[in-house]
Amino acid sequence: MNLLTYESIVSKLREKNVTLIAVSKTKSVDDILALYNVGQRDFGENYVQELIEKYEQLPKDIRWHFIGHLQSNKVKYIAPFVYLIHSIDSLKLLQEVEKQASKHNKKINCLLQAYIAKEETKFGLDFDEIKNIFKSIVDDKFKSIEITGLMGMASNTEDNLLIMNEYKSLKNLYDTLNIEFPKHYLSTLSMGMSADYGLAIEQGSNMVRIGSLLFGARKK
Numbered sequence: 001m002n003l004l005t006y007e008s009i010v011s012k013l014r015e016k017n018v019t020l021i022a023v024s025k026t027k028s029v030d031d032i033l034a035l036y037n038v039g040q041r042d043f044g045e046n047y048v049q050e051l052i053e054k055y056e057q058l059p060k061d062i063r064w065h066f067i068g069h070l071q072s073n074k075v076k077y078i079a080p081f082v083y084l085i086h087s088i089d090s091l092k093l094l095q096e097v098e099k100q101a102s103k104h105n106k107k108i109n110c111l112l113q114a115y116i117a118k119e120e121t122k123f124g125l126d127f128d129e130i131k132n133i134f135k136s137i138v139d140d141k142f143k144s145i146e147i148t149g150l151m152g153m154a155s156n157t158e159d160n161l162l163i164m165n166e167y168k169s170l171k172n173l174y175d176t177l178n179i180e181f182p183k184h185y186l187s188t189l190s191m192g193m194s195a196d197y198g199l200a201i202e203q204g205s206n207m208v209r210i211g212s213l214l215f216g217a218r219k220k
């Protein structure tokens with residue numbers, strides 16, 4: 001845990017009105033508390049079981065962001081407390097979140113995860129699929145979820161120009177949706193990780209998900 005790094009990232013982001021999600025997957029409850037104690041409230045996790053265990057042990061004013069691949073049959077476990085799901089990658093998953101949110105009489109905010117990287121392994125929707133989801137929510141079938149923005153992961157590469165262009169394409173989609181679907185105004189563009197958050201912010205990100213730079217490298 002490097003609190004100096006934390007403070008310097010936070011002050012840089014504050015200047016630009018960018019929200020920091022501290023990605024704490026595989027890290028301990030004590031690591032999380034160390035950041036909590038200096039004021040961090042938004043934390044991101046990738047695995048349902050791990051998130052539930054941490055949620056139970058940690059202060060209840062933490063805003064938990066689910067950022068990993070989410071299976072529909074696990075939505076019910078996080079629905080009672082999750083703050084924002086960044087990783088909606090199918091209409092089926094969105095429908096399940098709607099169902100679970102309505103059971104709990106709450107609204108769950110969601111981001112659609114866009115597929116922008118030139119890699120086969122990344123989850124996400126392509127741009128046409130995202131537009132189609134917007135067309136279907138315009139009919140107002142969804143009462144218990146709100147799509148508040150988009151999330152994307154760039155290629156894992158040293159090629160900054162490629163990363164920049166991937167982020168730029170997502171920002172363009174975000175702007176286009178806000179013009180085409182003004183009733184569903186998007187306010188959150190979640191892009192940028194430890195290695196590329198500077199590039200992401202240059203391209204218009206207003207939420208970054210940073211793990212290893214804050215907590216040190218992960219073992220797996």
Ligand SMILES: *Cc1c(COP(=O)(O)O)cnc(C)c1O
Nearest residue numbers: 023067193194195209210211212
């Ligand atoms: C792990 C992860 C991050 C953080 O990655 P770092 O390189 O450690 O900053 C961000 N976003 C998602 C979706 C992740 O899975």
